[in-house]
Amino acid sequence: xxxxxxxxxxxxxxxxxxxxxxxxxxxxxxxxxxxxxxxxxxxxxxxxxxxxxxxxxxxxxxxxxxxxxxxxxxxxxxxxxxxxxxxxxxxxxxxxx
Numbered sequence: 874x875x876x877x878x879x880x881x882x883x884x885x886x887x888x889x890x891x892x893x894x895x896x897x898x899x900x901x902x903x904x905x906x907x908x909x910x911x912x913x914x915x916x917x918x919x920x921x922x923x924x925x926x927x928x929x930x931x932x933x934x935x936x937x938x939x940x941x942x943x944x945x946x947x948x949x950x951x952x953x954x955x956x957x958x959x960x961x962x963x964x965x966x967x968x969x970x
Contacts, residue, residue, distance in 0.1 A: 883947050890940040897933050900926075 904926065908916065916923075 883944065886940060886944055886947075890937055890944065893933060893937050893940070897930060897937070900930065 908923075911919070
């Protein structure tokens with residue numbers, strides 16, 4: 874049961890990371906369109922707003938990085954557990970009864 878729960882948590886975490894990346898990508902596209910439509914002088918006036926939005930994107934990227942690091946760590950734990958199990962099975966089948 875805990876194995877199934879771990880897989881479900883891993884899938885949910887991966888899907889959440891994908892959603893975060895998609896949301897960030899949409900925000901970037903939206904901002905690019907808005908900025909390209911701005912007259913040159915207006916960009917200087919919006920500098921504080923743009924800096925705040927960039928900071929928000931940095932925070933979102935850090936969240937995504939942490940999610941991916943956790944997923945990679947979980948993947949590594951599964952690989953180690955799988956290798957240990959494979960080793961036990963191989964040793965068990967070779968040992969005489």
